[in-house]
Amino acid sequence: MMTINDIQSKTLTDLFEKYPFLPGFFEEHTLDLNESLDIKLIDYLNFLDEEEEQENRAMDKTQVLESMCIYIDQMLEFLGEDEDDGVHSITLLPGTNKSGEAEMFEELSIKKSEIVCIVGPTGSGKSRLLADIEWVAQKDTPTSRSVLINGEAGDKKWRLNSGNKLVAQLSQNMNFVMDLTVYEFIELHAQSRLVEDVERVINKIFEQANDLAGEKFELTTPITSLSGGQSRALMIADTAILSKSPIILIDEIENAGIDRKRALDLLVGEEKIVLMATHDPILALMGDKRIVIKNGGIHKVIETSDEERKLLGDLERMDAVVQNMRTRLRQGEIIQKEDIGF
Numbered sequence: 486m487m488t489i490n491d492i493q494s495k496t497l498t499d500l501f502e503k504y505p506f507l508p509g510f511f512e513e514h515t516l517d518l519n520e521s522l523d524i525k526l527i528d529y530l531n532f533l534d535e536e537e538e539q540e541n542r543a544m545d546k547t548q549v550l551e552s553m554c555i556y557i558d559q560m561l562e563f564l565g566e567d568e569d570d571g572v573h574s575i576t577l578l579p580g581t582n583k584s585g586e587a588e589m590f591e592e593l594s595i596k597k598s599e600i601v602c603i604v605g606p607t608g609s610g611k612s613r614l615l616a617d618i619e620w621v622a623q624k625d626t627p628t629s630r631s632v633l634i635n636g637e638a639g640d641k642k643w644r645l646n647s648g649n650k651l652v653a654q655l656s657q658n659m660n661f662v663m664d665l666t667v668y669e670f671i672e673l674h675a676q677s678r679l680v681e682d683v684e685r686v687i688n689k690i691f692e693q694a695n696d697l698a699g700e701k702f703e704l705t706t707p708i709t710s711l712s713g714g715q716s717r718a719l720m721i722a723d724t725a726i727l728s729k730s731p732i733i734l735i736d737e738i739e740n741a742g743i744d745r746k747r748a749l750d751l752l753v754g755e756e757k758i759v760l761m762a763t764h765d766p767i768l769a770l771m772g773d774k775r776i777v778i779k780n781g782g783i784h785k786v787i788e789t790s791d792e793e794r795k796l797l798g799d800l801e802r803m804d805a806v807v808q809n810m811r812t813r814l815r816q817g818e819i820i821q822k823e824d825i826g827f
C-alpha cells in the first residue's frame with residue numbers, strides 16, 4: 486500500500502518517471518502542470534493552496550495526496566506491478582507422486598536468470614509441475630507441493646491477480662486470430678503496458694523476433710500470416726521485453742524455424758526465472774539443471790555437467806544436419822549419404 490509519506494517529498498519529475506501514468510491523475514483533477522516539475526509534490530500542493538486555487542478544487546491537499554496513493558496502487562495492480570514485486574527466487578518443497586509416495590528431493594530453489602528444464606515421459610506430470618508453480622501451490626494441488634517466493638510461503642495474492650503477473654506462459658500453440666499487423670500488435674501491447682517510448686520498444690521486439698526467426702518478416706506483415714516459427718519468435722521477444730512477470734513457463738519450444746539458444750538467452754538476459762518442459766535433448770541440456778519427473782513426482786534434480794555441455798555442441802551439429810535436410814527435402818531436393826557428413 487502506498488502512503489502519503491512515500492510520495493509527498495518526491496519531486497514531480499521523479500514521480501512521473503517512476504509512475505508514467507501519473508500525469509493522468511493531474512489531468513483528471515485539473516491540477517495545473519505549467520510550473521517546473523523539479524518541485525517536491527508537497528511544495529507543489531502547498532503552492533496551489535497559496536494560490537487559493539483550492540476553493541475551485543473539490544479536494545484539499547490531504548485528500549489529493551490520499552487519492553493519489555489509491556490511484557497509484559490501483560494502476561500498479563492493474564498493470565500487474567506491485568511495489569514489492571521483486572521476485573528473486575522460487576523454492577519448491579516436496580509433495581507426493583501419483584502413488585502417494587514422498588518426492589525424492591528436499592527443496593529446490595531456482596533463481597533469476599536460471600534455466601531449469603523439466604523432463605520425463607509423456608503423462609508423467611511435467612505440466613502439473615508448471616501448474617503448481619503458476620498456482621503458487623500450498624499443499625492444495627494433487628501433488629501436495631508447496632511453492633515459496635523469495636524463500637517465504639507463497640502469497641495467495643499472486644493467484645487472484647488477473648494480470649497473470651507471477652508467471653507468463655509460452656504455450657506450444659500460438660494461433661493468432663486478430664486482424665493486426667506485427668507493428669499494431671506490439672504497439673497495442675506496449676500501450677497497454679503504458680510504455681513511454683513505444684516506437685523504441687516496437688523496434689526492439691521486432692528486431693529480436695526477427696533474430697530468432699529463421700525466415701524474416703516485416704512490421705507490416707499481418708500476424709495471421711506469420712508461420713508457426715515466426716509467431717513463436719514474436720511471442721518470445723514480446724514476452725521477454727514487455728512482460729513484467731518474473732517467471733516464464735515454457736511448454737517446449739519446437740524446433741521449426743527458431744533459434745532456441747538465442748530465445749533462451751534473450752529471456753534469461755531479461756532476468757527471468759525460466760522453467761521449460763521439454764522432450765528435446767538439446768533444450769534439456771541448455772538448462773542449468775533439469776528436473777526429472779517420474780510417476781508424478783520429482784525423482785531427481787540433475788545439474789548439467791561440463792561433459793554434457795560439450796556434448797551439447799555435438800548434438801547441435803547433428804541437429805543442424807537434420808534441419809538442413811529438412812529444408813532441402815522441402816525444396817524437392819534428393820538427399821545422398823554424403824550429405825549427412827558423418
Ligand SMILES: Nc1ncnc2c1ncn2[C@@H]1O[C@H](COP(=O)(O)OP(=O)(O)OP(=O)(O)O)[C@@H](O)[C@H]1O
Nearest residue numbers: 581582583606607608609610611612613627628781
Ligand atoms: N503427483 C501427482 N499426484 C496426482 N496426480 C498427478 C501428479 N502429477 C501429475 N498428476 C496428474 O497426471 C496427469 C498427467 O500429468 P501431466 O499432464 O502433467 O503430464 P506431462 O508430463 O505434462 O505429459 P505430456 O508430456 O504428455 O505433456 C494429470 O492429470 C496430472 O494432474
